[in-house]
Amino acid sequence: MADLSIDFCGIQSPNPFWVASGPPANTAYQADRAFEAGWGGTVWKTIGDPIINTSSRYSALNIGSQRMVGFNNIELISDRAPETNFREIAEVKKRWPAHTVIASLMTDTRENWHDYMKRSLDSGADGVELNFGCPHGMCERGMGSAVGQNPDVIEAIVGWVMEVAEIPVIVKLTPNITDVTYAARAAAKAGADAISLINTINSITQVNLDSFVPEPYVDGMSSHGGYCGPAVKPIALNMLQSCASDPDVSVPISGIGGIGQWRDAAEFLALGATSLQVCTAIMHYGFRIVEDMKEGLNDYLDSKGFASVAELTGKAVASLAKWETLNLNYHRVAEIDYDSCIGCNLCYVACEDGAHQCIDLVDPEGRGLGPGRVPEKAIPQVRAVDCVGCNLCALVCPVDDCITMTAVDRGRDPMSWKQYQEKLASGTMKPIPAHP
Ligand SMILES: Cc1cc2nc3c(=O)[nH]c(=O)nc-3n(C[C@H](O)[C@H](O)[C@H](O)COP(=O)(O)O)c2cc1C
Numbered sequence: 001m002a003d004l005s006i007d008f009c010g011i012q013s014p015n016p017f018w019v020a021s022g023p024p025a026n027t028a029y030q031a032d033r034a035f036e037a038g039w040g041g042t043v044w045k046t047i048g049d050p051i052i053n054t055s056s057r058y059s060a061l062n063i064g065s066q067r068m069v070g071f072n073n074i075e076l077i078s079d080r081a082p083e084t085n086f087r088e089i090a091e092v093k094k095r096w097p098a099h100t101v102i103a104s105l106m107t108d109t110r111e112n113w114h115d116y117m118k119r120s121l122d123s124g125a126d127g128v129e130l131n132f133g134c135p136h137g138m139c140e141r142g143m144g145s146a147v148g149q150n151p152d153v154i155e156a157i158v159g160w161v162m163e164v165a166e167i168p169v170i171v172k173l174t175p176n177i178t179d180v181t182y183a184a185r186a187a188a189k190a191g192a193d194a195i196s197l198i199n200t201i202n203s204i205t206q207v208n209l210d211s212f213v214p215e216p217y218v219d220g221m222s223s224h225g226g227y228c229g230p231a232v233k234p235i236a237l238n239m240l241q242s243c244a245s246d247p248d249v250s251v252p253i254s255g256i257g258g259i260g261q262w263r264d265a266a267e268f269l270a271l272g273a274t275s276l277q278v279c280t281a282i283m284h285y286g287f288r289i290v291e292d293m294k295e296g297l298n299d300y301l302d303s304k305g306f307a308s309v310a311e312l313t314g315k316a317v318a319s320l321a322k323w324e325t326l327n328l329n330y331h332r333v334a335e336i337d338y339d340s341c342i343g344c345n346l347c348y349v350a351c352e353d354g355a356h357q358c359i360d361l362v363d364p365e366g367r368g369l370g371p372g373r374v375p376e377k378a379i380p381q382v383r384a385v386d387c388v389g390c391n392l393c394a395l396v397c398p399v400d401d402c403i404t405m406t407a408v409d410r411g412r413d414p415m416s417w418k419q420y421q422e423k424l425a426s427g428t429m430k431p432i433p434a435h436p
């Protein structure tokens with residue numbers, strides 16, 4: 001049984017799974033239910049001057065029968081009074097001393113930041129998260145992503161906060177920026193103890209083609225909303241790795257964005273996250289999902305011989321490098337397992353129309369049939385010599401592990417684009433001829 005407990009910039013938590021700041025982290029009642037279900041921490045719904053929300057406020061991208069592949073909201077921060085939120089944080093901390101409670105904060109002036117920091121400390125919160133990410137409504141008032149998009153402003157505000165900070169400070173970053181590492185570096189430079197990412201991504205998920213109003217609908221109008229859920233995971237992982245590999249960031253990272261299963265969690269940890277936060281998956285399936293996530297992560301750690309979550313953290317960070325360093329002489333080809341192939345020929349169509357025309361349809365005896373002759377029994381056959389190893393057929397194949405990409409040795413020494421350019425410049429190599 002692996003040790004799931006974590007130390008996140010000095011904050012101890014029984015496991016890395018935290019409820020992210022959002023609707024499931026709005027009240028003491030929800031924090032109690034989350035901890036009873038097994039969550040290790042909760043990041044309170046952002047506390048600030050109470051706001052007024054619109055009705056409606058959510059929309060989603062559904063694909064086929066899968067609901068909420070992507071989720072969009074135009075909700076603002078907490079609509080409850082700060083004193084109510086801080087009182088409830090204190091109550092929850094008293095009931096759950098070993099669990100993590102983070103106060104998420106958003107305000108404006110130096111004086112107000114100092115005031116909110118003091119109230120967070122008094123409430124017994126284990127740390128604070130500065131919300132520099134909200135991409136709607138609050139940014140129009142000079143807060144949220146308006147701060148997160150400007151490294152100088154991040155540095156200034158984190159500086160104010162650090163003047164009075166007695167508990168760890170996490171800076172939550174916006175993905176609505178060209179290069180998130182500039183924002184992360186500014187936070188680290190100003191003394192933040194940790195960063196968290198990502199908040200939601202600007203988006204429009206649906207347009208009603210009768211009323212011509214996008215969702216969510218508010219009295220004949222809509223507004224750009226923040227996108228989250230499974231669809232944003234690749235974007236979050238990319239930003240996470242960028243920050244985790246940047247020597248000028250070097251603070252712990254709380255990973256957020258599309259986490260809903262243990263495998264997502266393991267991937268975020270491997271790419272450099274120390275703690276994990278979940279919002280949309282809880283809104284979709286409830287607090288109970290943490291049971292499977294904990295069990296799955298534990299089984300995975302055991303299967304790899306990792307004694308703790310910390311041993312997985314960052315394992316994959318160094319496996320990403322600039323494209324120019326990749327080995328151009330590495331080669332893979334597609335191989336079909338005919339025992340599991342169901343003969344749908346999706347691989348043939350994909351390679352023929354969308355890739356490199358190197359899957360033939362042949363009759364079972366292996367005689368080529370050619371275009372226009374596709375009898376029922378034709379089966380796909382990869383011409384290995386022409387396969388460029390792009391992966392497309394394996395990705396479209398509906399049967400797991402039916403097409404595998406197998407490395408083939410073509411007898412060439414490893415050579416990156418960078419090395420190729422150096423060899424050309426030094427005259428030790430002639431240009432490789434282009435494909436016909
Ligand atoms: C309806 C809704 C409200 C949210 N409110 C907040 C908030 O008040 N403060 C904050 O920092 N993030 C807020 N978020 C962003 C989440 O904390 C999280 O960063 C984002 O949803 C990505 O994680 P997910 O894919 O697990 O949902 C909200 C998200 C949603 C869906």
Ligand code: SF4
Nearest residue numbers: 341342344345347397
């Ligand atoms: S896509 Fe997969 S299952 Fe379908 S024909 Fe190709 S290999 Fe067989």
Ligand code: SF4
Nearest residue numbers: 351387388390391393
């Ligand atoms: S890997 Fe790409 S090129 Fe090779 S057979 Fe599949 S689709 Fe065609």
